[in-house]
Amino acid sequence: MEYDPNGSVLFLFSGPDQVGQKGLFTNARGIxxxxxxxxxxxxxxxxxxxxxxxxxxxxxxxxxxxLYFDGKYAESLGPWQEVLKQNRLFDLANQGLGDAYFALQxxxxxxxYYRIARDRTGYSNAYWEVRNAFLLDYGDVIVIGLLVxxxxxxxxxxxxxLAKLQLAIAPLGQSIQGNRWVQQALFPFKVFQKPVDGYDxxxxxxxxxxxxxxxxxxxxxxxxxxxxxxxxxxxxxRIVSEINIVEEFITIFVPFFLWVISNYxxxxxxxxxxxxxxxFQASALTLLPMIITFPLLTILxxxxxxxxxxxxxxxxxxxxxxxxxxxxxxxxxxxxxxxxPTVSNILITLFTAVMMLAMTFIVFFLLGEVYxxxxxxxxxxxxxV
Numbered sequence: 126m127e128y129d130p131n132g133s134v135l136f137l138f139s140g141p142d143q144v145g146q147k148g149l150f151t152n153a154r155g156i157x158x159x160x161x162x163x164x165x166x167x168x169x170x171x172x173x174x175x176x177x178x179x180x181x182x183x184x185x186x187x188x189x190x191x192l193y194f195d196g197k198y199a200e201s202l203g204p205w206q207e208v209l210k211q212n213r214l215f216d217l218a219n220q221g222l223g224d225a226y227f228a229l230q231x232x233x234x235x236x237x238y239y240r241i242a243r244d245r246t247g248y249s250n251a252y253w254e255v256r257n258a259f260l261l262d263y264g265d266v267i268v269i270g271l272l273v274x275x276x277x278x279x280x281x282x283x284x285x286x287l288a289k290l291q292l293a294i295a296p297l298g299q300s301i302q303g304n305r306w307v308q309q310a311l312f313p314f315k316v317f318q319k320p321v322d323g324y325d326x327x328x329x330x331x332x333x334x335x336x337x338x339x340x341x342x343x344x345x346x347x348x349x350x351x352x353x354x355x356x357x358x359x360x361x362x363r364i365v366s367e368i369n370i371v372e373e374f375i376t377i378f379v380p381f382f383l384w385v386i387s388n389y390x391x392x393x394x395x396x397x398x399x400x401x402x403x404x405f406q407a408s409a410l411t412l413l414p415m416i417i418t419f420p421l422l423t424i425l426x427x428x429x430x431x432x433x434x435x436x437x438x439x440x441x442x443x444x445x446x447x448x449x450x451x452x453x454x455x456x457x458x459x460x461x462x463x464x465x466p467t468v469s470n471i472l473i474t475l476f477t478a479v480m481m482l483a484m485t486f487i488v489f490f491l492l493g494e495v496y497x498x499x500x501x502x503x504x505x506x507x508x509x510v
Contacts, residue, residue, distance in 0.1 A: 182211050198228040216242045223247050249431035309337040313410040324458035338409035345412045348419035357426035387477040397460030407455045418444025
């Protein structure tokens with residue numbers, strides 16, 4: 126195993142010999158290297174001397190590393206680029222190019238190569254420099270623009286043109302607010318402000334519908350999908366090219382409907398007052414905190430560095446916490462429970478959902494085995510005919 130001056134692994138070669146293969150050892154006893162980086166290794170088990178000669182690829186890597194650590198950053202770019210021509214998947218070359226461009230203060234180019242190498246620390250440092258330069262150039266413009274917008278918003282009624290515009294569009298706004306679909310779309314925000322009254326209104330006055338519940342489910346999946354695809358890789362450990370949208374769809378919708386079905390069944394058994402459509406609708410609109418949180422996280426991820434990740438984590442925690450709290454209130458109000466029966470209902474619901482999922486896997490496994498059995502029998506019959 127060979128390391129660079131920073132302790133990162135460069136190359137890994139050779140190993141234990143079990144079949145008498147060249148390049149492997151049964152009992153390596155000594156090692157030496159000459160000025161040309163040729164490696165000499167003695168194997169007492171096979172009583173042999175093996176010589177490892179660097180390939181052109183390894184020589185390029187050594188050259189680039191030597192130039193970089195000698196402070197010749199510009200000169201190291203050429204060897205690193207040659208390395209990438211021979212192996213585009215060699216992350217160390219992309220990281221080396223990122224380091225070289227960073228040392229040359231070409232932070233935009235450094236960002237590109239750090240991203241390819243998935244070097245979060247290097248990318249974060251380069252992005253901090255890019256963001257700092259942007260704020261130095263345009264910070265005053267941004268502040269002035271925000272102050273102007275705040276002034277327009279605060280004193281709009283004193284501006285003749287804007288005042289007339291507000292009066293002109295007021296009837297249109299009232300007409301839109303009176304639309305039944307708009308009222309249903311905005312109803313979850315009422316629940317968000319006053320959850321107890323909101324869930325009671327859903328149950329008593331039917332202020333929500335199954336169609337709008339499906340809309341909110343679709344919005345949740347859409348914002349979740351954007352979050353996993355568009356979040357900056359500093360905060361996204363997943364590789365975008367490896368994401369399977371079908372698996373993500375199953376990951377979201379199967380647990381949701383297992384929750385709805387289980388909660389309804391448990392509520393029916395334990396004197397709950399919630400109907401199936403009420404549990405479905407209330408569960409869908411309770412996803413509103415995460416529908417808001419996912420886009421906010423996506424935007425934040427493109428403005429923060431790795432050292433500021435606590436802001437991202439806090440926002441995510443707030444969104445999840447609100448969702449959990451609202452689910453608790455939802456179960457309590459939909460089923461007309463007190464605190465203790467609510468906790469009991471939620472725990473039994475989660476247990477029931479897990480059991481249903483396990484039974485589903487068992488059934489699918491058994492059906493697969495039955496299918497394979499009949500397929501084997503049919504194949505045997507055909508081969509004998």
